[in-house]
Amino acid sequence: MHKLQVELGERSYPIYIGRELLADSALLAEHVVGTQVVIISNDTVAPLYLDRLRAALGERELVTEIILADGEQFKSMDTLNEIFDRVLTDRHSRSTTMIALGGGVVGDITGFAAACYQRGVKFVQVPTTLLSQVDSSVGGKTAVNHPLGKNMIGAFYQPQAVLIDINTLSSLPSREFAAGVAEVLKYGLICDAPFYRWLQEQMPKLLAREEAALAEAIERSCACKAEVVAADEREGGLRAILNLGHTFGHAIETAQGYGNWLHGEAVATGMLMAMELSARRGWIDREEVKGFRDLLLAVNLPVRPPSEMTPGQFLDLMGRDKKVLDGRLRLVLLKSMGEAVIVDDATESELTDLLEHFLKAA
């Protein structure tokens, strides 16, 4: 078992990475204190892991299990209300702990529910998808979607601990695994060029889900994320680099309706678009764009936005993105491989050219 620490003063917490962690009674006892527990999962993950987690939690006075329908489209205010209804009906007090057992959707909505229930109760992340293990479970971003924009309603709210059980990846469908690899690649691109080169070499092992490769990829990803979050918890500046590809990606997700494209898929295409723009500005070599595109294809990730989207629609949706500050669109680009930069000087014509390039290819 490896342990990393997210350094946030009184809100610091550990990330554990290892085998069979969700059945580790001692670890759970250490981080799920108190007698009341709410386990939130979904109808895909719960049949696989809920019983083991529940058994490992031991005897508790009050345990409420909430099984959501699986899918990004359920990361909504309506689902949030259902959670509050259940937790209030069962009379959970302010000393309850909410446990998120599932992927990013479960983690985001559980974290936000924990942030708001009685103005904040403890929560623990047990992410079961690669994407949530390397990204959404770490850093305290919680949210639900709104019909007018993704993750628009949420909170910065840190968990008590993150328990990454790499064995849960064995049951992950290939498409979701690939979506997680997109975020792993992101860390290489934005802050760790040697890790990116390692990924280029080791991708076959990672795709074969070899344990050593998985553990290494997850740990290096989490280390990068933990470092960025520690430096800028509430995204005053630096943290925004974690959004490489996300502004384009969110536009795709919003246009398609939540749940049609996976988040990681949209981000993969978005990162490719951001790299293309970076190459057009002369910051990275054009060969790197091609190399990244080849890598995405090898992972079976999309390299083009949906063909029915138009540049105008893209710009419109991007203008609603959270990364707009005082009317200026902010984009994360690469100044070099392993070094991200935030720009707010992209012109409409520069973006339209880029979008036409990708949409024509689509």
Added chain:
Amino acid sequence: MHKLQVELGERSYPIYIGRELLADSALLAEHVVGTQVVIISNDTVAPLYLDRLRAALGERELVTEIILADGEQFKSMDTLNEIFDRVLTDRHSRSTTMIALGGGVVGDITGFAAACYQRGVKFVQVPTTLLSQVDSSVGGKTAVNHPLGKNMIGAFYQPQAVLIDINTLSSLPSREFAAGVAEVLKYGLICDAPFYRWLQEQMPKLLAREEAALAEAIERSCACKAEVVAADEREGGLRAILNLGHTFGHAIETAQGYGNWLHGEAVATGMLMAMELSARRGWIDREEVKGFRDLLLAVNLPVRPPSEMTPGQFLDLMGRDKKVLDGRLRLVLLKSMGEAVIVDDATESELTDLLEHFLKAA
């Protein structure tokens, strides 16, 4: 103009108390930075003050006015969703500032909307009722109600500043003014016995809304609140003393449906019940209970819970209160005049006796 500071490290902020503050352009310019503003008010307050506030804000790129229906029953998730719909439709960015112009309901829901919109935007409190000026606008408690409990969904989220314009009290209906006096009395009871004696003496001037008496009462109340909040922002312990009368009061509000009893009215009766219990324990003199009851009658505040409530209903609703920790009901009582204490050892029979006493009298 008087200025107090709520000391919360990087979340510190000033409280201003004075005349015509909502038309003070310089003060607003100092605390409402950026070009985007959302003003949230209600249909009672907006016709009286919104134009002046808006004029004092000067030219801004984007101003959205959201006028809610007046009343506690609109402090709901539905209203919150309406706010998000409007703010997203108008495309407010993360750098917007939300201004709460109104009483506690407007302040609580605006603060919670600001806490959640894009995971947190700036907000400024411009409270226009006595209750919100001395209580809910200070300290960062934000929330909406749930059918199963008051303030169950919310956040601790501090404003940028609180602007208390005492002139707005001239338009406040007597019943609401009295409800605010209940919270003013609370501060005397829990942390400032000399202030309580002052209130006993000066009540006629306060009820006549003499400016000097108002400013003094508000400032001493805010000073007490600021001190308690600075010591315990997230209600780990001490801050709970601000809930004197609230556990009984919330039960009344929930039983009656939000909006039938004013919050201050329910708290007034709840404080009398807490004082009676304190006297039964021998902590305060029985004469003090009688004196407080006379004071409530002089202010025209209720001294009995609704006659149709039963002890069982009370206990049931109190068991759902946020102040329950691991199944034990916590109550704020008075150890002496001006000194509050939190107890968790009230027995069911002690409470039933107390409730029967009050309900028999009702």
